[in-house]
Amino acid sequence: MAAAAQAATGSVVSARIDTAALIDNARTVAARVAPAQLMAVVKADAYGHSTDIVAPALYAAGLRDFAVATVPEAVALSQLLGPDSGARILCWLFDPAADLTVCTRAGIELGISTPEALEAAIAAGRATGRSQDVHLKLDTGLGRNGLSLSQLDTVLERLRALAAESSIAAGAQATTGTPTIGTATAGTARTAGTAATGTIGTAGPPTSAPVRVTGIMTHFANADIPGDPATADQLHRFDSLYGRLQAELPSDLRADDLRVTLANSPAALSLDPVPGSHVRAGVILYGLSPFENRTAAQLGLTPVMTLTSRVLNVKDVPAGQGASYGLTYRAAHDTRFALVAGGYGDGLPRIAGNRGEVTVRGRRYPIVGRIAMDQMVLDIGPAETGGEVAIGDEVVVIGDGTTGPSAEEWAAWCETINYEIVTCISPRVDRIAVGAPGEAAAGEAANGAHPAADHTRGGGR
Ligand SMILES: *Cc1c(COP(=O)(O)O)cnc(C)c1O
Numbered sequence: 347m348a349a350a351a352q353a354a355t356g357s358v359v360s361a362r363i364d365t366a367a368l369i370d371n372a373r374t375v376a377a378r379v380a381p382a383q384l385m386a387v388v389k390a391d392a393y394g395h396s397t398d399i400v401a402p403a404l405y406a407a408g409l410r411d412f413a414v415a416t417v418p419e420a421v422a423l424s425q426l427l428g429p430d431s432g433a434r435i436l437c438w439l440f441d442p443a444a445d446l447t448v449c450t451r452a453g454i455e456l457g458i459s460t461p462e463a464l465e466a467a468i469a470a471g472r473a474t475g476r477s478q479d480v481h482l483k484l485d486t487g488l489g490r491n492g493l494s495l496s497q498l499d500t501v502l503e504r505l506r507a508l509a510a511e512s513s514i515a516a517g518a519q520a521t522t523g524t525p526t527i528g529t530a531t532a533g534t535a536r537t538a539g540t541a542a543t544g545t546i547g548t549a550g551p552p553t554s555a556p557v558r559v560t561g562i563m564t565h566f567a568n569a570d571i572p573g574d575p576a577t578a579d580q581l582h583r584f585d586s587l588y589g590r591l592q593a594e595l596p597s598d599l600r601a602d603d604l605r606v607t608l609a610n611s612p613a614a615l616s617l618d619p620v621p622g623s624h625v626r627a628g629v630i631l632y633g634l635s636p637f638e639n640r641t642a643a644q645l646g647l648t649p650v651m652t653l654t655s656r657v658l659n660v661k662d663v664p665a666g667q668g669a670s671y672g673l674t675y676r677a678a679h680d681t682r683f684a685l686v687a688g689g690y691g692d693g694l695p696r697i698a699g700n701r702g703e704v705t706v707r708g709r710r711y712p713i714v715g716r717i718a719m720d721q722m723v724l725d726i727g728p729a730e731t732g733g734e735v736a737i738g739d740e741v742v743v744i745g746d747g748t749t750g751p752s753a754e755e756w757a758a759w760c761e762t763i764n765y766e767i768v769t770c771i772s773p774r775v776d777r778i779a780v781g782a783p784g785e786a787a788a789g790e791a792a793n794g795a796h797p798a799a800d801h802t803r804g805g806g807r
Pocket of ligand 1: 387389438565609610611612626627628629630636
């Protein structure tokens with residue numbers, strides 16, 4: 347198919363994904379959290395930005411630690427990056443009744459939040475004759491997933507039993523090295539985190555154990571409210587559990603380069619020092635603020651996604667003309683309506699009708715009436731006093747606040763958070779990689795299927 351024909355068949359609503367901004371954000375975050383390192387969270391199709399674009403771009407920039415939520419996401423990412431990539435992929439939300447051998451074979455790490463999940467990991471290790479790598483996920487106060495105290499007791503007991511079995515099976519092969527976690531003076535998670543340098547590369551001890559603990563993690567409830575006492579409570583609880591694990595985790599069953607991860611995006615930007623060996627950061631990589639009262643720009647971040655559409659109709663309408671289903675808006679005077687492609691079928695919440703705005707030729711216009719599945723209406727004012735808007739004009743639906751409304755503005759109109767706005771942009775919308783040298787032009791002509799794989803491969807960014 348010719349390039350022009352391909353462009354014509356792409357979706358009218360499309361998301362430009364700026365990989366240069368992505369890499370800049372990742373570097374900004376990495377500098378902020380050092381000596382902790384960055385683990386990039388690319389779940390939910392990289393928060394709607396396309397894992398196919400985002401993950402190879404981060405990988406090309408040198409990133410090796412990735413996290414997703416589900417096993418299918420982890421498997422897809424593993425296949426995308428390839429078997430010899432050296433990337434480490436962690437996922438933490440799965441059904442313990444599922445067959446996890448696909449993870450063991452691909453070297454995908456599993457976050458363990460229940461004794462049942464540990465059993466599933468052990469079963470996968472046994473079935474493959476390999477060792478399934480696991481991160482123990484501790485509930486330190488979020489009250490969502492993660493091991494409770496009694497669940498942790500069960501898990502530790504199971505690991506001790508397993509270590510005893512394994513050392514019998516393996517004879518005198520047990521490691522004699524000093525595990526990273528057992529630093530002599532480590533009394534807090536902070537100490538442990540900052541001490542965990544040089545975490546890349548060492549393979550675990552030879553072991554016949556079906557599981558190996560390669561990480562310990564917890565997740566904050568209120569890190570988006572800097573100074574909230576719940577975060578200090580969680581850090582405190584993590585410290586004491588971490589001390590317990592130092593004492594009780596069988597040394598044969600843990601990696602030397604144990605990774606300790608606590609911080610999500612808001613914690614990575616607000617805690618000083620940043621706890622843990624790595625931060626699990628998602629939303630800030632995409633240039634979005636995790637704080638209600640701080641903009642991305644104030645945090646030194648650049649939004650990665652620009653969602654654009656086009657004006658498909660412009661017409662004069664008389665005073666009293668209603669707009670869209672329900673006729674919930676009526677023109678106060680003679681005016682013009684512009685029709686823009688894009689609706690809730692593209693992930694733009696219906697609730698933003700009669701609230702939101704979009705930008706055409708640098709000027710904001712109100713979305714009037716209900717947002718439909720596929721389209722929305724703007725009141726662009728009468729020809730004499732309104733803006734110049736023509737059929738075919740580009741519309742910036744989501745921009746950086748200047749180019750077009752920010753994801754944060756959309757979140758306010760929709761009574762939600764910026765995370766949900768970008769993550770819910772639907773699969774109907776093509777994601778087009780731009781940003782690396784030569785990508786912009788290629789991106790224009792791409793059909794949006796999987797442009798990133800091509801664009802990022804030779805980028806060397
Ligand atoms: C989604 C998620 C993250 C990333 O959160 P951000 O606020 O986007 O950085 C980290 N850890 C866990 C367990 C998560 O579910």
